Amino acid sequence: MTFEDSHPLAGSPSAAGSREPAKPRILVVTAVEAERDAVLRGIAGAPGGSPAAAFDAIAAGVGPASAAASTALALARAAATYDLVVSAGIGGGFVGQAEIGSLVLSDRIVSADLGAETPEAPGFLSVDELGFGSARVDANHAWNERLLAALLRAGLGAIHAPVITVSSATGTAATAALRAELVPGAASEGMEGFGVATAAAQLGIPVTELRAISNAVGPRDRAAWRIGEALQALEAAFRAIAVHIK
Numbered sequence: 001m002t003f004e005d006s007h008p009l010a011g012s013p014s015a016a017g018s019r020e021p022a023k024p025r026i027l028v029v030t031a032v033e034a035e036r037d038a039v040l041r042g043i044a045g046a047p048g049g050s051p052a053a054a055f056d057a058i059a060a061g062v063g064p065a066s067a068a069a070s071t072a073l074a075l076a077r078a079a080a081t082y083d084l085v086v087s088a089g090i091g092g093g094f095v096g097q098a099e100i101g102s103l104v105l106s107d108r109i110v111s112a113d114l115g116a117e118t119p120e121a122p123g124f125l126s127v128d129e130l131g132f133g134s135a136r137v138d139a140n141h142a143w144n145e146r147l148l149a150a151l152l153r154a155g156l157g158a159i160h161a162p163v164i165t166v167s168s169a170t171g172t173a174a175t176a177a178l179r180a181e182l183v184p185g186a187a188s189e190g191m192e193g194f195g196v197a198t199a200a201a202q203l204g205i206p207v208t209e210l211r212a213i214s215n216a217v218g219p220r221d222r223a224a225w226r227i228g229e230a231l232q233a234l235e236a237a238f239r240a241i242a243v244h245i246k
């Protein structure tokens with residue numbers, strides 16, 4: 001028995017009897033159902049309902065703890081057979097870095113509030129500086145290139161930059177400035193990426209984060225959030241990925 005005969009991920013025989021390469025398996029983890037449904041609408045928009053990858057999408061709950069626990073459970077149920085995990089959803093955009101409606105693909109995923117406040121400037125020490133591990137997971141470079149290429153093929157662009165994870169969304173200009181200083185170049189803020197990334201990284205599975213910007217990171221103004229616009233951008237991004245990923 002060959003590997004192709006015995007391995008469940010080795011691909012299925014085509015009509016001509018030759019073997020198609022197996023589609024990559026991608027787990028998409030959102031916070032809420034509205035985000036998951038936008039992702040699923042995008043994937044369902046692939047021509048013939050046949051996406052170029054095998055996707056599963058789950059709504060894992062808001063915040064890094066729920067995201068980590070739900071991701072770990074989904075990975076365990078699938079015996080960790082995913083090729084990529086994507087933390088996805090709407091997100092805040094840092095002013096001057098990412099506008100409302102734009103897409104941000106993480107080059108690294110950084111927990112910006114995992115550490116200790118200090119009375120001295122800048123007012124915060126990360127767990128890395130405290131010597132308790134790391135508040136950073138690097139996004140998978142090779143997968144990012146494939147995702148960016150897929151977006152580009154559909155005429156979409158994404159800012160490639162750090163995405164921060166926080167347990168409390170930024171609500172003042174001072175916190176926005178502090179978080180931008182702590183993570184230079186950060187373009188987006190969400191509440192789940194580091195949890196998703198930690199679960200994936202502990203199983204050795206490549207991970208990245210994709211945010212569609214719904215609001216500016218800064219003084220809290222919920223009425224100004226453009227959730228519909230961001231969900232449409234998220235849907236378009238996953239349609240592009242489902243059609244064009246190679």
Ligand SMILES: O=C(O)c1cccc(C(=O)CC[C@H]2O[C@@H](n3cnc4c(=O)[nH]cnc43)[C@H](O)[C@@H]2O)c1
Nearest residue numbers: 031032034062090091092169170189190191192227
């Ligand atoms: O009310 C709705 O219809 C609705 C639809 C989709 C998503 C939501 C959320 O409130 C999701 C919360 C989710 O959004 C992320 N997020 C968005 N902007 C920020 C931000 O500026 N700072 C931090 N997180 C942000 C976050 O990941 C939350 O889980 C509502």
